[in-house]
Amino acid sequence: MTPSFPQFEQPRLGEPYLLTPGPLTTSYAVKEAMLRDWGSWDDDFRGMTHELRTGLLALLGEGAEDFDCVPMQGSGSFSVEAMLASFIPPEGKALVLANGAYGQRSALTLRYLGREHVVLDKGDYLPPRGDEVASILADDPAITHVVAIHCETSSGILNPVEEVSEAVYAAGRKLLVDSMSAFGAIELKPSEIRYEAMVSSANKCIEGVPGFGFIIARKDELESAKGNSHSLSLDVHAQWAHMVKTGQWRFTPPTHVVAAFIEALKAHSAEGGVSGRGARYTNNRDVVVAGMRELGFETLLDNRWLSPIIVTFFCPADENFAFDQFYNLMKEKGFIIYPGKLTVVDSFRVGCIGQMDGNVMRQVVIAAKESLDEMGVSSATPPLQALEERAKLAA
Known part of the structure; x- marks a missing residue:
């Protein structure tokens, strides 16, 4: 039926x-939510930021208590760079699983960051498989992190992150997931798939508008990320610590976009x-x-x-x-x-x-x-x- x-x-x-x-395409309600101005330091907007963060964490299901949510101004690529720079330390080494433009963009970001990395390039559309990841990790003990794309929209392929995760943690390494185009519509439950951090954006499956991304990471990873970032504005640890302390964003937030996102989260919940x-x-x-x-x-x-x-x-x-x-x-x-x-x-x-x-x-x-x-x-x-x-x- x-x-x-x-x-x-x-x-x-x-x-x-x-x-x-x-x-x-967004709903009328999401568009209309942007018709009011908000003070970025006002208590009402702090409440909106809190609602945004807790609403996103609720999508994780069981195990969410081990994570926190850090929204970051800018497009999704800003948040991907923030995640990579903050959770892969300067002395770390990453394995990037690429089968399209967004895996390649992560590799390019790491080159800009000066982080050592290798790429498993599967071409335009072949999926990376767990046994391939296991083999590479066994051959290169210097690799500390694996970067996986959840849904590679160059081709539309849904990558097998669960089997990738199993291979990563069997080898004692850490997984970072770019779930930019999947989070909110495809489950990424930490009780079923282990990862240290994931990243997505307001204007994807939650059906908000462009203006910020968000990193959802384990609290212990957020703690240990202090001092890793190359950037003042993209430092996930600094953004997180400031939000925990004050409830505010460090720099001017996209207030109208946040208001729209709150409305989008309500509709997301109402839809199931x-x-x-x-x-x-x-x-x-x-x-x-x-x-x-x-x-x-x-x-x-x-x-x-x-x-x-x-x-x-x-x-x-x-x-x-x-x-x-x-x-x-x-x-x-x-x-x-x-x-x-x-x-x-x-x-x-x-x-x-x-x-x-x-x-x-x-x-x-x-x-x-x-x-x-x-x-x-x-x-x-x-x-x-x-x-x-x-x-x-x-x-």
């Missing part, structure tokens, strides 16, 4: 739906928390994948690895297909899709998160069909090379 979810209204003033992994939000996103994915496949499109990934966050589709081989034209036609119909990031074959991506349900996703499929017809594309079948690339993953 198809799950039943609330009906979502068309964004006001003719705004298109954002079929991206964030920023995403992580499981409820994840169920809607999963249904969104299933609807759009089934519909696009009926049109002849092929997904990059086998069903086993498809995340409920974003899906990569191969571009059709038909000579009349041009992505830029397809993009503009979809936008005219009310949907902003995402360009692909694969290096070998042409692709595009369709996000499944934000204020959308299965009814909206069915409209996405109709818009795709109409766009193909307008372009004179008779078949959405991808080129042979694309199918050969997918076969590598299946192998």
Whole structure:
């Protein structure tokens, strides 16, 4: 039986739906929460900061008492850099598990930080596996930390962080998780998956707006992070210690964004928390994948690895297909899709998160069909090379 979810209204003033992994389409209530100004040092705003931190910790479930939440101004990448710099000491060494742009960005961040690191590069979309991690750690005792991407939105792959975690802690090392595009819709319970810290952002699965990220870390790791950071503004320990002492952010907080996030957290809870939000996103994915496949499109990934966050589709081989034209036609119909990031074959991506349900996703499929017809594309079948690339993953 198809799950039943609330009906979502068309964004006001003719705004298109954002079929991206964030920023995403937000609710009217979230937008309206930003219409009031807040004093950053006022007790009311301190209460909002406390509500934000405790609300996020509650999403961890059992074991949350061992963690604390540290919001950090800026985009998600600011918080990723803050996490890496604060929890990997200058004398540490990291193993970065990369299968797309965001694993590579973590490696680039570590180069900027001057932290020693090695990269397990799985290409555009193959998942890192636990046995590979175990082998690398056995061969290199200098590695102190492993950095894993929960959902790599370059391809839409949901990486197997549980088996990675098992390999990391069996080898006596520590795991840091970039759950930027997954936290809030995919469980990351510390009672089931061991990690020292994870990072995400306001404008992802909680359905807030851009302006801050957050690091959720074990309290003992936060204590031991003192003095590690290269940066005044991105020092997680300093931000945490100041918040514990005063209830305030060290520097000017994104007050309107925090107000919007509080509203988004309320809606998240009302929807059923992580499981409820994840169920809607999963249904969104299933609807759009089934519909696009009926049109002849092929997904990059086998069903086993498809995340409920974003899906990569191969571009059709038909000579009349041009992505830029397809993009503009979809936008005219009310949907902003995402360009692909694969290096070998042409692709595009369709996000499944934000204020959308299965009814909206069915409209996405109709818009795709109409766009193909307008372009004179008779078949959405991808080129042979694309199918050969997918076969590598299946192998």
